[in-house]
Amino acid sequence: MVKITFLGAAGEVTGSCFLLESSKYKILVDCGIFQGNDINNLNYGTFKFDPHEIDFLLLTHAHLDHCGLIPRLVREGFSGRIFSTKPTNDLYSLVINDAAFIEKEENRSLKTLYDGASISKSISLFDTVDYLQKIYIDDSLSFEFKNAGHIIGSASISVYIDGVSILFSGDLGPSTPLILDNGYGRYGGSYDYIIMESTYGNTSHDSRSEDISSLKNIIIEAVDRRGNILIPSFAVERSQELLFIINGLMKNKELLSIPIFFEGRESLKFLNLINKYSYLLSKDIQNMMKNGEHPFHFDNIEYVHENDRSSLISANAGGVIKKDRRYKLQTKIIIAGSGMCTGGRILYHLKKNITAQRNTIIFVGYLAQGTLGRKISDGAKSIYVDGRFYRVRAKHYKFSGFSDHGDREDLLLFLSKLSSVPKGVFCVHSEVNVSSDLKVEIVKRFDTSVNIPSIGDTFILK
Ligand SMILES: [Zn+2]
Structure with a gap:
């Protein structure tokens, strides 16, 4: 049997x-x-x-x-x-x-x-x-x-x-x-x-090209408002897809060059792992890497693995850190886990950013029922994190084409x-x-x- x-x-x-x-x-x-x-x-x-x-x-x-x-x-x-x-x-x-x-x-x-x-x-x-x-x-x-x-x-x-x-x-x-x-x-x-x-x-997922166009517009609006952009995401795959897309938009001058912070204690190790198994990536990306261009590691990205550093990034939400040229635009993209906001560094950044209208949260993955990410995406007026309520004033969007x-x-x-x-x-x-x-x-x-x-x-x- x-x-x-x-x-x-x-x-x-x-x-x-x-x-x-x-x-x-x-x-x-x-x-x-x-x-x-x-x-x-x-x-x-x-x-x-x-x-x-x-x-x-x-x-x-x-x-x-x-x-x-x-x-x-x-x-x-x-x-x-x-x-x-x-x-x-x-x-x-x-x-x-x-x-x-x-x-x-x-x-x-x-x-x-x-x-x-x-x-x-x-x-x-x-x-x-x-x-x-x-x-x-x-x-x-x-x-x-x-x-x-x-x-x-x-x-x-x-x-x-x-x-x-x-x-x-x-x-x-x-x-x-x-x-x-x-x-x-x-x-x-x-x-x-x-x-x-x-x-x-x-x-039916939205078409990827429609999503890329919408993402571009959302980022442009966030830059206009001088707000931060939070992208809750797991450390592999979808995050790399987003980096690939955003970097492409920046290279084509469709977006201004915005500092991107890829957060996670093991973020560099994740990057190394992807390098190690690059033969499993698409031929286009492999060719790009052979030509000396890294699709996920470029000039304006910083892989952040120390909590102190990430506190500095978010504490200055929407502001300017002097003497660092990459902050001049004031808007930053912060990618951090977990994707459903059930834990991890994204909670810290949500607490710092979610109450301000100028900031933006972009969900790109599946949000299970009952998770904090799902609650925000479903339109909760406030969220409860670590013993405190936070009003949801930041704009938030959900994409399915990057799934x-x-x-x-x-x-x-x-x-x-x-x-x-x-x-x-x-x-x-x-x-x-x-x-x-x-x-x-x-x-x-x-x-x-x-x-x-x-x-x-x-x-x-x-
Ligand atoms: Zn899975």
Whole structure:
């Protein structure tokens, strides 16, 4: 018998975790944290399985909602092997250490997800694989990682277990990624079941060119008001896309040269990681780098990894720091995590900037229900951070065209490029109304059954 249990990202976007079982093996695909409403029980509660019994963990990519509970899994007894691509392994170390630092700094809960010993042990359990490298455990189990086009190193994972083939899509990038290579087995293959991310399953992203034009106008207006621009964003991928776009606009003289501060304790390490794996970037960007131009590291950008420095940047919100030529324009772009404003340095900058009308907040990623980012984006009049209310007076905008997730058509394209129609599709990683809409489209276009599992649901696949 082969069965799958949905332990997270089922009826919601975060907390990806799927348990696949045969008579011989227990395999987890992803083990991520929940973000948003009522998450404490989900993040700190007992696992619905015995971590000692898990043989393997397959990790699609190193976003926290896919990997953030791995240290706790290890603390509670998991000692099997963790398979991921090499960039995901490197990124995991950065992301988890950063999350641990933020947890310690913010100290909002007596319970902790992270401790040094579990983090170190989890890192030691990794085995890395290349895209399209087939891993055979034995006759009953093999798997393969394929490029998902979402963030660097991200993968869809096909698992062959006791004669059943299952493709875990992982988070899927847009069909025309801006900075990533679109090869390495991005599409195709034939599987019995697809575990399909559906984050934007009922949405058409705005076209990228329209978004670039709007972004340009918003930045021009912010410069006119001499206000700061805050962009909450995770440290990899979408941030680099924005830098690439903004730098392009500046190079073309469509925007004045504005100082950009890319914040994060590990920000330079993230940049180094992208340099290390530049062969996974688009050919255009690789050529640019060969010609000595760096798409994400140019004259007016500063990678800020010290809190003191970032305090100086924001404390002077909209003002002028003398003797530093880069501040003359007064407007600064500050990119800092977390993307959903659930923690990290962006909170500091929000507190300093959100109450002034001249400032601007630009959301470029998914905002889960209940997160501070979602509240601001939904029009909250005030926000509550660190024991204080702050009136929301800054202008705020939300873009979807820079998303590192595909939209409805991208998801349907992914299914249409399979070489056979699967027996079943499970829509995960989305709010229920979104996956319900996507289900209607999938059923209309493909002759297959579609399920929308809830947390804890188990399905027999064979
Ligand atoms: Zn992701």
